[in-house]
Amino acid sequence: MLDRNRLMALYTRLKNSYGPQYWWPAKTPFEVMVGAVLTQNTSWKNVEIAIGNLCERGYLSLPMLRKLDVDKLAHHIRPSGYFNLKARRLKNLCQWLEEMGGLEKLSTLDTNTLRDSLLSVNGIGPETADDILLYALERPVFVIDSYTRRLLTRLNMITGDEDYEVLRSEFENALGACTQLFNEYHALIVRHAKQKCNIGEAESEGHCKHCYVEAAENFVPFSSSANVA
DNA sequence: TACCAGGAGAAAA
DNA sequence: TTTTCTCATGGT
Numbered sequence: 001m002l003d004r005n006r007l008m009a010l011y012t013r014l015k016n017s018y019g020p021q022y023w024w025p026a027k028t029p030f031e032v033m034v035g036a037v038l039t040q041n042t043s044w045k046n047v048e049i050a051i052g053n054l055c056e057r058g059y060l061s062l063p064m065l066r067k068l069d070v071d072k073l074a075h076h077i078r079p080s081g082y083f084n085l086k087a088r089r090l091k092n093l094c095q096w097l098e099e100m101g102g103l104e105k106l107s108t109l110d111t112n113t114l115r116d117s118l119l120s121v122n123g124i125g126p127e128t129a130d131d132i133l134l135y136a137l138e139r140p141v142f143v144i145d146s147y148t149r150r151l152l153t154r155l156n157m158i159t160g161d162e163d164y165e166v167l168r169s170e171f172e173n174a175l176g177a178c179t180q181l182f183n184e185y186h187a188l189i190v191r192h193a194k195q196k197c198n199i200g201e202a203e204s205e206g207h208c209k210h211c212y213v214e215a216a217e218n219f220v221p222f223s224s225s226a227n228v229a
Numbered sequence: 230t231a232c233c234a235g236g237a238g239a240a241a242a
Numbered sequence: 243t244t245t246t247c248t249c250a251t252g253g254t
Contacts, residue, residue: 036235043234046252081234081251089237125237145235190235 002170006157011181014188018195021187024135026051029103031060032136036128037089038080050080062102065094089123096121103137111139126164134186140177143186144168147193 025044026032031051038047053076054060059068074087096117100106106114111133118129126144133139144167153160158167175181 039234040236041234041249042236043252046234049252079251082236082249083251085237085249123237127236131235143235147235186235193235 002152002157002174004174007171007174010155010157011185011188014192015184018188018191021184021191023183023187024131026135028060029136030062033093033097033132034060034065034090036131036136037086037093037123038077039131040082040086040089040128042081046080050077053077053079062094062097065090066098085123092121092123096124106137111141114139115141126168130168134179134182138179140172140179140182142168142171142175142182144171145186145190147189148186151189151192 024032024035026035034054035047035051038050051060054065057076059065059073059076065073070087070091073090074083077083077086077090080086097103100117109117114137115129115133118124118132119126124132130141130143133141134143144164149158149160149162149167152158162170172182175185
């Protein structure tokens, strides 16, 4: 069971270290949705190239993506990897959004109904659905990604093999439903995982396991004073 | 050259 | 029901 005080202490330390993150890196909720699919098992840099391709050609809207042929879409998102698969997934998501009546209509649905509906779309799994719910639709849903799992495992707060839904539920119950907190917390975890390494010259940029582990371990000793949120 | 990166679904065991 | 395989590019 996750402890609220430890979670809040970790949040405070992350925020003090990195400051506000202003997530998700996108201009519109629809762009968040597209990015959430494109980033599946893919680095964000590659996703940015793919989104840039769509943006340049004016395809970054529901009507335009709906019209775009799936093979052409695959061509434009090629840099993000798995392009054939992701093109189909994006088309599925667009079809779903249109059938739901567009982004505006989604606001009339409660979060659980919306989440179940999103999960029924082929290609939208728990993490992608929660990215969309939190960052595009501003619902109080905590995103459990590999970074979250890895950090909390290294801090001995979880074993790491917990079911996705169990972990999400524990986070949400411990922290209380707060969209802004969930937004910032998850963004900070990703920021922490990607922090620049200042140890080895050969690893001056990007993700560095050495630096990451050390930084994570620096969070470990939660003294009694640090447990105060 | 080999490995990794903000998963998900289908197939196999 | 659980585990394994497949999808693929770009950067290090």
